[in-house]
Amino acid sequence: MAVLQSEPASIAEAAGHLKAHGLVGMPTETVYGLACDATSDRAVASLYELKERPRFNPLILHVSSLAMAETFAVFDRRARYLAQRNWPGPLTLVLPLKKGAAVSRLALAGLDTVAVRMPDHDVARKLIAAVGGPLAAPSANKSGFLSPTLAAHVQASFGPQLAIILDGGACPIGVELTIVDLTGEEPILLRPGAVSRETIAAAIGMVVSPPVGAKPTAPGMLLAHYAPHIPLRLDDRDPKPGEALLAFGAAPPQGFETMLNLSESEDLTEAAANLFAYLHELDQPPHTGIAVMRVPEKGLGVAINDRLRRAAAGSR
Ligand code: TXA
Ligand code: MG
Numbered sequence: 001m002a003v004l005q006s007e008p009a010s011i012a013e014a015a016g017h018l019k020a021h022g023l024v025g026m027p028t029e030t031v032y033g034l035a036c037d038a039t040s041d042r043a044v045a046s047l048y049e050l051k052e053r054p055r056f057n058p059l060i061l062h063v064s065s066l067a068m069a070e071t072f073a074v075f076d077r078r079a080r081y082l083a084q085r086n087w088p089g090p091l092t093l094v095l096p097l098k099k100g101a102a103v104s105r106l107a108l109a110g111l112d113t114v115a116v117r118m119p120d121h122d123v124a125r126k127l128i129a130a131v132g133g134p135l136a137a138p139s140a141n142k143s144g145f146l147s148p149t150l151a152a153h154v155q156a157s158f159g160p161q162l163a164i165i166l167d168g169g170a171c172p173i174g175v176e177l178t179i180v181d182l183t184g185e186e187p188i189l190l191r192p193g194a195v196s197r198e199t200i201a202a203a204i205g206m207v208v209s210p211p212v213g214a215k216p217t218a219p220g221m222l223l224a225h226y227a228p229h230i231p232l233r234l235d236d237r238d239p240k241p242g243e244a245l246l247a248f249g250a251a252p253p254q255g256f257e258t259m260l261n262l263s264e265s266e267d268l269t270e271a272a273a274n275l276f277a278y279l280h281e282l283d284q285p286p287h288t289g290i291a292v293m294r295v296p297e298k299g300l301g302v303a304i305n306d307r308l309r310r311a312a313a314g315s316r
Pocket of ligand 2 (some may be wrong): 138147251
């Protein structure tokens with residue numbers, strides 16, 4: 001593993017590693033991020049695995065320009081105005097996903113909205129610009145541990161499992177981002193942070209809070225999770241007419257109209273990478289339902305099963 005001083009040669013090396021589906025520790029003005037190419041399902045799956053996230057929480061996509069954000073997110077007047085006034089800076093906007101956007105479905109946890117920010121940190125923006133596309137990045141710590149504000153914290157969390165950490169010094173803000181949801185009529189403050197509610201309200205008018213009972217500190221919990229339009233059942237026996245199978249492993253049951261295999265070799269990273277893309281593909285006519293094979297409850301399998309259970313509950 002290498003902690004690299006942030007100079008042009010090391011930024012170029014890190015960009016090359018990202019384009020080859022690798023992971024990089026990246027400084028931002030808030031905390032260090034564990035970054036990967038947001039268009040690569042494979043890279044995103046290995047990020048969840050290294051971070052040991054117990055379930056797939058959607059990731060924030062980091063951009064180096066407004067134009068880059070507009071390639072995958074739909075900006076209305078409010079969104080463009082807020083971005084112009086607060087970017088680069090610690091404000092994340094949740095926006096509708098553009099149709100056909102080349103973004104990993106796994107990074108979005110299957111949602112049709114996307115969280116996007118432009119970090120106020122030179123090294124981060126240079127790295128993103130060098131990759132030429134958005135980077136998905138949660139904080140660079142193992143799930144459940146403290147957020148890192150120094151390259152040394154990132155190194156302590158991941159050791160030799162993380163090939164490159166760009167050292168950008170101490171993160172100047174160190175507190176959480178503000179997250180505003182602009183996908184509906186009223187702007188919703190999902191997470192209060194460095195950019196105040198008043199600043200946002202002064203720019204675009206009233207900002208409401210999430211519904212009562214919802215935990216504002218964990219916006220992931222508020223999300224309508226991905227649910228297919230057709231029934232999904234966690235059981236692969238007795239195929240029904242028109243039903244498709246989401247398979248796993250070398251010996252899938254026969255008799256289904258269509259089958260997509262998450263991983264023939266029972267590789268959970270590969271299965272996670274394929275999960276949402278395959279669900280979307282099967283959730284279409286002429287299929288009348290989706291049956292799912294059992295995935296082992298270990299490693300990324302825990303997150304895969306969590307999402308499948310939610311999808312099954314939501315599809316009823
Ligand atoms: O400072 C930070 O917040 C760092 C740096 C690296 O950007 N990011 C970070 O991300 O720590 P994370 O994964 O802790 O928080 C991302 C939050 C989650 O609460 C997630 O639910 C929310 O953003 N989020 C992502 N996509 C969303 C979406 N489409 N709708 C609503 N919330 C979303
Ligand atoms: Mg975090």
